[in-house]
Amino acid sequence: MARGPAVILDGAHNPDGAAALARAIAARPERPRALVLAVSADKDVDAIVAPLAAVVDVIVASQYGQARSLAAPALAARCRVHGGLVECVDDLAAAVDHARDAVGMGGCVIVAGSLFAVGEVRPRFRPMAVDPLAVSDPAHRP
Numbered sequence: 694m695a696r697g698p699a700v701i702l703d704g705a706h707n708p709d710g711a712a713a714l715a716r717a718i719a720a721r722p723e724r725p726r727a728l729v730l731a732v733s734a735d736k737d738v739d740a741i742v743a744p745l746a747a748v749v750d751v752i753v754a755s756q757y758g759q760a761r762s763l764a765a766p767a768l769a770a771r772c773r774v775h776g777g778l779v780e781c782v783d784d785l786a787a788a789v790d791h792a793r794d795a796v797g798m799g800g801c802v803i804v805a806g807s808l809f810a811v812g813e814v815r816p817r818f819r820p821m822a823v824d825p826l827a828v829s830d831p832a833h834r835p
Contacts, residue, residue: 697793697798698723698793698796698797698798698799698800698801698802699721699723699800699801699802700793700801700802700803700804700818701714701717701718701801701802701803701804701805702804702805702811702814702815702818703717703803703804703805703811704805704806704807704808704811705741705745705805705806706732706733706736706741706805706806706807706808707736707737707740707741708737708740708741708744710741711740711741711742711743711744711745711805711806712744714744714745714803714805715744715745715747715748718745718748718749718801718803719748721801723796723799723800723801724750724799724800724801725750725751725795725796725797725800725801726748726749726750726751726796726800726801726802726803727749727750727751727752727753727792727793727795727796727800727801727802727803728745728746728749728751728752728753728792728803728805729753729755729785729788729789729792729802729803729804729805729810729814730742730745730752730753730754730755730768730772730805730806731754731755731756731757731762731763731765731768731785731788731804731806731807731809731810732762732763732768732806732807732810733761733762733763733807733809734761734762734763735761736763736806736807738763738768738771739771739774739775741806742771742772742774742775743775745803745805746772746775746776746777747775749777749803750777750778750796751777751778751779751780751792751795752769752772752777752778752779752780753779753780753781753782753788753791753792753795754766754768754769754772754779754780754781754782754788755768755781755782755783755784755785755788755810756768756783756785757785757807757809757810757813758785758813759809761809762807762809762810764783765781765782765783765788766781766783768781769781785810785813785814786813786814786817789802789804789814789817
């Protein structure tokens with residue numbers, strides 16, 4: 694039974710993490726590759742995007758469901774500076790669906806840029822009653 698494209702979930706929320714993920718992606722055989730990216734507004738977005746943009750075929754800029762997330766259109770604009778195809782899908786679940794459709798069976802979808810984003814989509818691929826990664830944002834004070 695067909696299961697869909699390969700899916701990689703990796704926080705990669707800082708420059709070192711993004712560089713390590715880029716090396717891991719480059720070593721994988723699947724093509725095409727779509728990066729679903731959601732990043733916190735206080736992060737060094739360009740240092741996260743640069744290594745990842747070099748190893749994927751499309752970036753789907755999105756946002757996770759907390760106030761700290763950089764808005765998807767702003768993230769898409771930052772991603773475009775690094776070249777390549779960039780699409781913008783505000784809703785993270787819809788962005789993952791869009792990426793899966795775009796790459797097809799032989800491709801790879803990577804969700805990265807924030808532990809909150811990974812926590813939000815993780816139950817889809819590893820069902821759990823509650824995903825502890827997406828419960829709260831300790832840096833957000835209402």
